[in-house]
Amino acid sequence: xxxxxxxxxxxxxxxxxxxxxxxxxxxxxxxxxxxxxxxxxxxxxxxxxxxxxxxxxxxxxxxxxxxxxxxxxxxxxxxxxxxxxxxxxxxxxxxxxxxxxxxxxxxxxxxxxxxxxxxxxxxxxxxxxxxxxxxxxxxxxxxxxxxxxxxxxxxxxxxxxxxxxxxxxxxxxxxxxxxxxxxxxxxxxxxxxxxxxxxxxxxxxxxxxxxxxxxxxxxxxxxxxxxxxxxxxxxxxxxxxxxxxxxxxxxxxxxxxxxxxxxxxxxxxxxxxxxxxxxxxxxxxx
Numbered sequence: 676x677x678x679x680x681x682x683x684x685x686x687x688x689x690x691x692x693x694x695x696x697x698x699x700x701x702x703x704x705x706x707x708x709x710x711x712x713x714x715x716x717x718x719x720x721x722x723x724x725x726x727x728x729x730x731x732x733x734x735x736x737x738x739x740x741x742x743x744x745x746x747x748x749x750x751x752x753x754x755x756x757x758x759x760x761x762x763x764x765x766x767x768x769x770x771x772x773x774x775x776x777x778x779x780x781x782x783x784x785x786x787x788x789x790x791x792x793x794x795x796x797x798x799x800x801x802x803x804x805x806x807x808x809x810x811x812x813x814x815x816x817x818x819x820x821x822x823x824x825x826x827x828x829x830x831x832x833x834x835x836x837x838x839x840x841x842x843x844x845x846x847x848x849x850x851x852x853x854x855x856x857x858x859x860x861x862x863x864x865x866x867x868x869x870x871x872x873x874x875x876x877x878x879x880x881x882x883x884x885x886x887x888x889x890x891x892x893x894x895x896x897x898x899x900x901x902x903x904x905x906x907x908x909x910x911x912x913x914x915x916x917x918x919x920x921x922x923x924x925x926x927x928x929x930x931x932x933x934x935x936x937x938x939x940x941x942x943x944x945x946x947x948x949x950x951x952x953x954x955x956x957x958x959x960x961x
Contacts, residue, residue, distance in 0.1 A: 699723050706733050706783035709768055719760045720786040721821070723767030727785040730814035735782050737819045738811060739789035740804055744797055745826035745861040749943040756789055756821040787811060797861055801830040808834035824943070825852060825930050829866035832926055836875035843880035843923040844870070844896065845916060848930040849946040851883060851890040851898070868894060880923040882916055885933040887948050901948050 696711035700720035703710050704727075712723055720726055721737040730736065739756025746752065771778045778784075790807035793799055808831050811818050820831050825848070836842055844867065846852075856865035856872075870876045871894045878895035887901040897919050904912050932942040935949035 700726050700786065706785045707777075707779050709777055709779065712764075712768055714765045714768075717764075719757075719764055721760050721819075722763045722784070724779070724784050724786040726788055728787060729785070730811070730816060733783050733785045733814070733816055735784040735817040735819060736787050736811050736814075737784065737821065738787040738807070739821045740792070740823035740827040740831070741789050742792050742794060742800060742804070742822075742827055743824040743943075744794050744800065745863040745866075746824045746943050747862070747864060751941070752822055752824040752943060753794075755823055759821050760786075782817075800861060801833075805830035805834045809837065812838050824863045825928070826861050826863040826866050828926075828928050829870060832870050832875050833873070835926055839924045841875055841877045843920045843925040844876045844878075844882070845920060845925050845927045846881070846883040846896075846930075847885050847928070847933040847950075848883060849885060849901070849932040849949055850888045850930070850944065851886055851893070851896075852930075853890060853892070853894050853896070867896075871895070876926070877923060880920050880925075882919040884912060884916065885950050887946050901950065904950065 697713065697716075698718045699710040699712055700718040700723055703723075703725040706725060706727070709723070717723075718726075724737060727733070739760075741753040741756050743750045743752035770776055790804055792803050804827055808818060808820070812834055818831075818835075820827065822828075832842065832844075846867070850864060852864050852866060853868040853871070854864050856862065856869045858869065858872075867876070871878055881895075882897040882899065884899040884904055885901050886898050897915075899907070899912060899915060907915070931939045932944055932946060933950055934942075935951060936942070936945035936947060938949075938952045939945075
């Protein structure tokens, strides 16, 4: 049957669907472009970036690392990449706040998808993550990895250090993750002390912020506790990080539990007294 409703016909003529609209995660081929998309529908990718393994036009690559076999309390972080992509959908077509522009015109970005990991073969996990990250970094792009529990930072750091040399570590977390390590197991609380021992981070340039768990040994890494960050404020915290890191190449990592459990209650190891989601709003107006 044909639709002879003149109002509907006129509406489709006056308001045609934009060219290429919908499912831009799989239809868009330009890592700079943003296409029309329903916020509540369509194929999900990080900020609606095109899914691609073609690194030639990209300057930044997003990949998921869905592994949580190293957790010590509640699991579930393996679902993190999927959840982050879903949460980012509403922001995918908006101008970046507060800069009012399309960030992908400056930093062409693709979504690589997830690294493939065999969780039932834990002795292979670190090598699989490091190999996947090394493949991406070989194109001289910036890598944004979505965990996954925090252990995945160790193979990601190893891949980055192979390309750039020892890195400054900028680490936002409730925990230092530098407790004693036996050198063998996958553990989300020891990977940074192993990184120190492996020489892949430069402790003299490294800093941790938001810490609110006791560790008697800082291993040479500067520590800004959560109470210190609250007292100092965001501007002073940023200044302290810049002073510590200087011009060194850095690996930046966020554990979701750096936020107070009021803002991220689902984290596996919640600790009270953390940072708030509105901390950036407290920055001094310029």
